[in-house]
Amino acid sequence: MSIRAVSLVGSLVLLTPATRQPIAQRTLFVSNEVSHDVSVVDAATNKVIATIPVGGRARGIHVSADGRHVYVATSDDKPQTESTADAIVIVDVATKKVVAKYHAGSDPEQFAVLPDGSRLYASNEDGGTATAIDLRTGKHVATLIVGIEPEGVAASPDGRWVYVTSETSNSLSLIDARTNAVVGNLLVDLRPRAVAFTPDGAHAFVTAEVGGTLTVVDAKTRDIVNTVPIEGGEGKPVGVAVSPDGRRVYVASGRTGTLSVIDAASLRVITTVAVGKRPWGVTLSPDGRFVYTANGLSNDVSVVDATTNRVVATVKVGQRPWGVAVAGR
Amino acid sequence: MSEEIGRRAFVGRTVAVGAIWGMRNLCGATPQTLRIGVVSDAAAGSTAVILGARLGADEASRGAALFGAGPVELTVGSFEEVLAGDVAALLAAKASMADCLRLANVAAERGKLFVNTTCAEDALRGDDCRASAFHVAPSRSMLRDALDEARRHAAVPLPSDATATAWDASLERFGADTLNNRFLARFKAPMSADAWCAWFAVKVLAEASLRTRSVDTRAIASYLRGSTAQFDGHKGRPLSFRAWDNQLRQPVYVIGTVDGARRLLAESPVSASASATSREVLDGIGTTATSTTCRFVP
Numbered sequence: 030m031s032i033r034a035v036s037l038v039g040s041l042v043l044l045t046p047a048t049r050q051p052i053a054q055r056t057l058f059v060s061n062e063v064s065h066d067v068s069v070v071d072a073a074t075n076k077v078i079a080t081i082p083v084g085g086r087a088r089g090i091h092v093s094a095d096g097r098h099v100y101v102a103t104s105d106d107k108p109q110t111e112s113t114a115d116a117i118v119i120v121d122v123a124t125k126k127v128v129a130k131y132h133a134g135s136d137p138e139q140f141a142v143l144p145d146g147s148r149l150y151a152s153n154e155d156g157g158t159a160t161a162i163d164l165r166t167g168k169h170v171a172t173l174i175v176g177i178e179p180e181g182v183a184a185s186p187d188g189r190w191v192y193v194t195s196e197t198s199n200s201l202s203l204i205d206a207r208t209n210a211v212v213g214n215l216l217v218d219l220r221p222r223a224v225a226f227t228p229d230g231a232h233a234f235v236t237a238e239v240g241g242t243l244t245v246v247d248a249k250t251r252d253i254v255n256t257v258p259i260e261g262g263e264g265k266p267v268g269v270a271v272s273p274d275g276r277r278v279y280v281a282s283g284r285t286g287t288l289s290v291i292d293a294a295s296l297r298v299i300t301t302v303a304v305g306k307r308p309w310g311v312t313l314s315p316d317g318r319f320v321y322t323a324n325g326l327s328n329d330v331s332v333v334d335a336t337t338n339r340v341v342a343t344v345k346v347g348q349r350p351w352g353v354a355v356a357g358r
Numbered sequence: 359m360s361e362e363i364g365r366r367a368f369v370g371r372t373v374a375v376g377a378i379w380g381m382r383n384l385c386g387a388t389p390q391t392l393r394i395g396v397v398s399d400a401a402a403g404s405t406a407v408i409l410g411a412r413l414g415a416d417e418a419s420r421g422a423a424l425f426g427a428g429p430v431e432l433t434v435g436s437f438e439e440v441l442a443g444d445v446a447a448l449l450a451a452k453a454s455m456a457d458c459l460r461l462a463n464v465a466a467e468r469g470k471l472f473v474n475t476t477c478a479e480d481a482l483r484g485d486d487c488r489a490s491a492f493h494v495a496p497s498r499s500m501l502r503d504a505l506d507e508a509r510r511h512a513a514v515p516l517p518s519d520a521t522a523t524a525w526d527a528s529l530e531r532f533g534a535d536t537l538n539n540r541f542l543a544r545f546k547a548p549m550s551a552d553a554w555c556a557w558f559a560v561k562v563l564a565e566a567s568l569r570t571r572s573v574d575t576r577a578i579a580s581y582l583r584g585s586t587a588q589f590d591g592h593k594g595r596p597l598s599f600r601a602w603d604n605q606l607r608q609p610v611y612v613i614g615t616v617d618g619a620r621r622l623l624a625e626s627p628v629s630a631s632a633s634a635t636s637r638e639v640l641d642g643i644g645t646t647a648t649s650t651t652c653r654f655v656p
Contacts (some may be wrong), residue, residue, distance in 0.1 A: 135522035154536065157420070176424055177417050178536055185403055196533065199565075199590070214424035218566065219590040239590040264442070284594075 050056035055314060056098045056122065057355040059323055059330055061347030067101055069125055069345035072314070075332060075342040079125045080353055085114030089139040090310070090352040091180075093164075094146040097122055099354055102151060117149060122356045131167040134160035139223070141184040143193060143206060145155070145206040150191045150204070152179035159193045159202070163211055166328045171209035176200035181223035185230045185248065192246075194221035200243075201235055203251060213251050218242045222267045227293065236266035236280055243269070243280055245296065259289050268311040268322070268352070272335065280323050281308035288316050288322055288331070290308065290338055300338050304331035310352030323350035390573045392564055395440030396432060396556075397461065398451035406436055407451045407475055410485075410553030411544050412532045414560030422568060423484050430564050446575050447471040447563050448469030449556055462491035469575055473563065483645060485604040487652035492582055492604045494555045494562075500644035504610035507643070511624065520614035520623055525554030528620045529611065530559035534595035538633035558591045558606075565589060597635045603652040607640035 030042040030296040040301040041135045055072035067087055085103030090262075092099050098119050107115035115136055119129040133140075133151045137160070140151035148170065150164045159179055176342050184206070191204040194217070201215040201224065218240030222325045224250070227231045240264040245255040250339025259280055268281035271293065278291040281304070288311065305324025310332065314321050320333040323346075330353055332342040396411050411432055419429035433443045440448060448461055448470055458477035459644035465488070472491045474482065474586075478498040482491065501522040503609055509516055527538050527548030541549035541557075549557075558618070566581040567573055583604060588596035597608050612624040627642030641647075 155539065177420060178533070197417065197537075197590075198424060200421065200424050202424070216425060219588065219596060238590070238594050239594070241596070261635075 037083055038122045046328055047228050055319060055355060056099075057274060057330065057344075057348045058090060058092070058122075058354045058356060059307045060090040060119070060289055060310075060351045060353075061349060062086045062088055062325070064347035064351035066347050067099070067120065068350070070330065070344050070346070072319075072357075075344045077344065077346060079313040080347065081120055081125055081127065082228045083118045083127065084122075084130075085101040085116065085118075089137070090354045091140070091142055092122070092354045093142060093357045094144055094350050096356055097125050098128070099356060100140065100142060100149065101134065103306060105138045106224075117151060129167070130170075131162055131164075133162060134158065134169070134172065139180055139182045142184040144186060144352050145188055145189075147188075147258070150184065150193070150206075152182050154178055154180065157195075159191070159204065161206075169204070171210055173202070173204055173209065175202040175204075176214070177209065180236070181221065183233065185226050185233075186228055187230055189249065190230075190286040192224045192226075192235075194224050194235055196222065196238075199237075201233075201246065203353055209289045211344065215251065215253060216244065217244045217253065218256060220272075223269045225269045225271050225278075227271050228273060228288070234271065234278050234280075238265050238267055238283070241265065241271070243278070243291065251327050255296055257298070259293065259298070260287070260301065270311045270313055270320070272313055276333070279311050279313070279320050281311040283307045283309060283325070286324075288320065288333060302333055302338050302340065303338060304328050304333065305343065309350075312353045313358055314354060321353040321355070323353045325349050325351065360505055363379055370458050381594060382479075388428060389422075392422075392430045392565060392567045392573045393443060393445040394432055394445055394449065395455075395558055396446050396449045396451055397437050397440050397457075398434050399436060400567050406547075406550045407449060407556040407624040409547065410542070410549070410556030410558075411449055411560050413544060413553075413634060414564070416556040416561055417557075418564030419571040420580065424566065425568060427568055427571075428573075430567075432559060432560075444584035445470060446567075446573055447473055447559075447580060449475055449559055450477075453477055458482055458491075458580045459486055462486075462488040466490040468650055471563070471579055475559050475631060476552055480645065484651040485499050486647065487603050487654065489604070489654040490579070492559075492599060492606070494524075494559045494577075494606050495524075495551075496608065496610050497605055500605075502591035503643035504624075505612055507628060508612040508624035510626065516623060517614035520612055522610050522612050522626070523552040524547065525624070526551065526611055526613045526620065528613065533592045537592045542634045554591075558589075558597075560574070561591075562589050574624065590639070595640060598637065599639075600641070600647070602647045602650045603645060605644060608639060609640065610643060626651045 057070035060067040089102035099253030101118045103173040115129045117133045117172040134153040136154045137151040159173045176198030178196040183193035193202045203213045222238040233246045243257040264282040265284040267283045290299045306326035308322035310323040322331045329342045415430040415432040461472045474493045504522040566578040570577045588598045629639045
């Protein structure tokens, strides 16, 4: 795979130490898979304030560690072939404009950014690999062999580990980010879709869509320590997020249209909240007060109050929303 | 209640498997090879079953390598050639009911498994059932029930060429598109139902081997028919084998031509109640536990 500079805009913007303006206003960035764009939502009013075209199927989405950029994984509509639409698109939070585009291997779907902002790891669904990209240069620094149909990616809070799930081989690959090597693989439940670490980095939670479960991995011993049935094993868990205080785990169950709220310590399912149709991505506000789900079939985002576990707003966004990232406090 | 207990048992086993793989990697035990034979009299050797089995074996080998387990080796050849190899399981590339029955009998006699990927006859799951034979191919009665259900639920009459099938290259949902794309990219041919059945047969044999850490036929068979074992076949629901006749529970698709293109017209069975489990829903087509005539000889 060759390294290609995809954008004329280049990465200069990222390298410039611009005046640090903390973004006080909380803003949601929602990736839309079918409309090939990102909806920008003012979290105070729950209204769409901008739509940013990104030139491909927008799926994985995250905010940079410094909060100034949003990264979006985009791909073309033809898997098995690499094109310029297979990229990580970088959006400036302040100007809401695309400022750079990094080549990311074939068909990038999900990714994780290391907490120090140095690198990004993307899963290449049809390639059976994960690609590590240096975010200062846009260059590929490693291509790692993981399982078949890699999907979910998460970085540990200390930036040492990157976990990648693979749907067809039912595996979780453990990557040492210091050496960029796969140091182990765990056999998890059927069709693992997403993974999230606890804020202390002690555990990781893996959703298994066909298995209908949430697998708990001890990050230190690298063992599976528990498997929690979601909706009695009949749920279809996809997206997963852990609250900033580490006390709650939120699991989006795509085909049942629900968000399961789980106590991270006891692993008891506290409640199941009905959200929009086919929720996929789930994320929390930095203060942990709100949970957001991107609902693919109802083309909206559900805003759930984490204190009451009730849907307090539903925001119409683009077509087939996939994920949500939160910028600002 | 039994479903709940089953689920807990499964959870327990997942924990054990996870731990064991970690240990095994450290110990560096010699990996064992899982050998699977495809009986084929075709000299060309490129039938859908063979291609499906090849993709299944390649993917299973890649998956096994992640866990330090041995590869899945495929032997394609005549009945005698395949039996001469030390295979744990047999598939048939193209088979009549008589062939399927013969392979099921041979498998029983020689302590091997026969995984049926082509024969739909209900008798193979009924009076002629064998404990050593597992059926990935849907039975005639499953296919018939699916087509009947699709007709009952259709708003307009189904096209005249509507048929019920285990798989079709036009399927997209539940990750079917990624599997269809992988098959197409590899063989430049669409993935047919026979190809899917063979791919899935190899996948479940390899997964049973991986989860039991064994290439022993009995260990694999008992895992496959275990009450908590379930598998992912890119069909959305967890798939499993019915204990009473070793038939794979699975959604069946009704496909037909609409406006000149092959289309998915219906998926069967349709859930009758919101609270039904996947197993209960999937048991809505084909032979039930109470109506089966299968009596496995211990």
